[in-house]
Amino acid sequence: MLRGRCACGVVTATFTGEPIATRQCWCRQCQQVAAGSATQNAIFRLADIAMTGDLATNAYVAASGNTLTHSFCGRCGTPVMAQSSARPQFRTIRLGFLEAGHGLVPSMAIWTDDAPDWAIIDPALERFARQPPLPPTT
Template identity: 55%
Template sequence: MADTNGKSFSGSCACGVVTYRIAGEPFAVRQCWCRHCQKLSTGGPTHNAFFRTDAITAEGTIASNVHAADSGNQLTWYFCPACGTQLFGASSARPEMRAVRLGSLDQAHELEPTIAIWVQEAPAWVRIDPALEQHPGQP
């Protein structure tokens, strides 16, 4: 079972078909500028809060798709089949973790990215916040 620590979060897709609750605090909040995330996010990074998989309870039908990453890992991303909203990501290397898309969380949460990864793949026009810990690729 997850260590709840008294903290909890809730979220949903844009159309409301999928809702979820999370018990506990995230391990980290990061933005990812890899090319795959740029495609998923319409040109920006994905913003992800990492929680334990067993801390998340979702309701509603969720669709998924799989991408073979350069690392050899399988990256699965989960989305609402009705509206397309990104909800979660998962790596075959860390099945016990889920990357919860920050935009799907209900306000008001205090989570914000502290780390930017794959910044070498960010478009030239992007200005990445210098306050973020930056990594050219996967740290």
């Protein structure tokens, strides 16, 4: 079972299922969240997440056309997750929120057309220039 917590410990989570995908996202909004780099993420089914603590959110219409809601600890600012209006049954959890030793690594890089010229993207990762196909819904 995976666990997560923010830097101050106010927001915690347990994950009872395995992620359905692991991704590195280079969209411009993720670069803003990740101080100029890509976000590193694992997508979990909402039903597999038990979260405690108060989250602050910011929502906007992303380049994909979907409304994206970023959630973070309102006390310490740790990025926790994102939710897309196109996939309400999933949550995209930031790998940095997970406890050390989780063993998850991105299997694909998405929105690579938005990556800065200096970005180094692992050539072993499957790449998508923009929005990837939706993950399975089951």
